Amino acid sequence: MHKLLLSFYVLLLTTVYSLHASDSHVLDSSQLIADKIIKSEVPVLVDFWAQWCAPCRILNPLIEELEKDFKNKVTFIKVNVDINKALAKYFGITKIPEVFILNNKTVVRKISGVQPKETYVKTLNEVIDSVSSFIIETPDHK
Numbered sequence: 710m711h712k713l714l715l716s717f718y719v720l721l722l723t724t725v726y727s728l729h730a731s732d733s734h735v736l737d738s739s740q741l742i743a744d745k746i747i748k749s750e751v752p753v754l755v756d757f758w759a760q761w762c763a764p765c766r767i768l769n770p771l772i773e774e775l776e777k778d779f780k781n782k783v784t785f786i787k788v789n790v791d792i793n794k795a796l797a798k799y800f801g802i803t804k805i806p807e808v809f810i811l812n813n814k815t816v817v818r819k820i821s822g823v824q825p826k827e828t829y830v831k832t833l834n835e836v837i838d839s840v841s842s843f844i845i846e847t848p849d850h851k
Contacts, residue, residue, distance in 0.1 A: 738793060739795035741797055747814055749784045751782055752782075753783065755811065757808070759790050760804050765834060767823050804822075806821075808821075820833075
């Protein structure tokens with residue numbers, strides 16, 4: 710699988726979108742989300758979704774369960790593609806739901822559509838296991 714390295718320059722873009730139905734503004738928080746991904750010391754699961762997407766609504770409770778199951782082992786981030794257009798464009802999102810798992814700022818897995826919970830659990834465990842296999846044992850770290 711190809712690796713996608715987050716580009717700092719692309720993610721500096723922050724755009725404000727106006728909602729014509731009301732006077733409120735929605736901020737494209739792509740930069741804030743990118744910062745969270747970049748600074749994470751554990752693998753990151755990024756769920757690209759939208760409110761109008763029925764499969765996304767099906768996936769949401771499953772992602773919430775996974776977040777509880779993998780607390781402190783994985784950072785979970787939900788990205789609304791209608792608001793965070795810069796990040797969705799950067800990741801090349803053309804259909805949703807789309808889940809990316811990143812480790813050390815690099816995409817290591819991608820899961821398209823709604824899959825059984827076991828698929829996500831197995832994939833996350835594989836990523837966590839690969840991360841822990843890179844930890845070098847020292848006399849202070851056993």
